[in-house]
Amino acid sequence: MIDEFDVQAQFTRLLSGKLWPEFKKRGYKRYRGNFRYYDAAGWGKIVNVQKSAFSTKDNISFTINMGLYLREAERYLMGRASEDKFLEPDCLVRKRIDSLAGNDLDLWYNLDGQTVWSDVDAVVTQDVYRVVLPYLDGIRSVEDILHQLVQERGPDVFAGIRALFIYGRKAEARQWLADERNSTVYTYRKKQLQELSRELNAME
Known part of the structure; x- marks a missing residue:
């Protein structure tokens, strides 16, 4: 049973129990707060659940970032190729959940001792299913990423x-x-x- 006042436990439950299973089914690999998909053809996509630098054990603020990765672009631009270990800052196309959701303001979620866990769980899960997964599911190749780059x-x-x-x-x-x-x-x-x-x- 999760202690409703254990903020870190709530955060872990959200990542591991609610978000990660959907990405795992799609072939992503997990590294801490990163869910990464890499294709041997030299492209990838990633979700990064980013905690605020001001988070504490009793108060966690977090947002969701996405990135689209191209190996040869990184090799040319950075002089290296992270390949299946790439992170969101290595990506050519980078987005935050608020931009996908059409929100002009930064979208951050909060967990603290007064949080109603079920409310945060419902909002984050809904946002991931509504905007994050459809966006990333539409990326299936290098060409898809280049098309997104041209569009954005x-x-x-x-x-x-x-x-x-x-x-x-x-x-x-x-x-x-x-x-x-x-x-x-x-x-x-x-x-x-x-x-x-x-x-x-x-x-x-």
């Missing part, structure tokens, strides 16, 4: 453009670069984009 154009513009280019989506990379150059009024930004253009030309 972020969060790192320069990394995204480079990734598209090295994966052979050169026209889309150049169009994105041109759109960035046309939309900025900042000289330093235009200079950075011009340097990126020269880098892409050198890769031809």
Whole structure:
């Protein structure tokens, strides 16, 4: 029986008993608060349950991050390839649950001594089933991740453009670069984009 006032036990129960089984069925591997899927073709997807740095044993605040990983993009951009050990910061596409849920504010869940456990359990589980799983279930290949990158154009513009280019989506990379150059009024930004253009030309 879970002690309703044992906040850490509630958090562990949520991860291990409610969230993890659904990801395990889909072939994910678990590393602490990370549920990771990696395909030998060089792509992956991950869910990271992130505790706030201000959490204590009696008060836990947490959110849910997602990432889409491309091995060759990481190899080019970072000079390494984490492969089946990648984490959410290694991902080319990174999202937080609030952005998927259409929430303009950061979405954090809270567990403390006054929490009604069943309420938090219901809300988190509903959000994962409603937005997280459908989003990740739709990613089944490198091409799916590149498509998502083109759709979202972020969060790192320069990394995204480079990734598209090295994966052979050169026209889309150049169009994105041109759109960035046309939309900025900042000289330093235009200079950075011009340097990126020269880098892409050198890769031809």
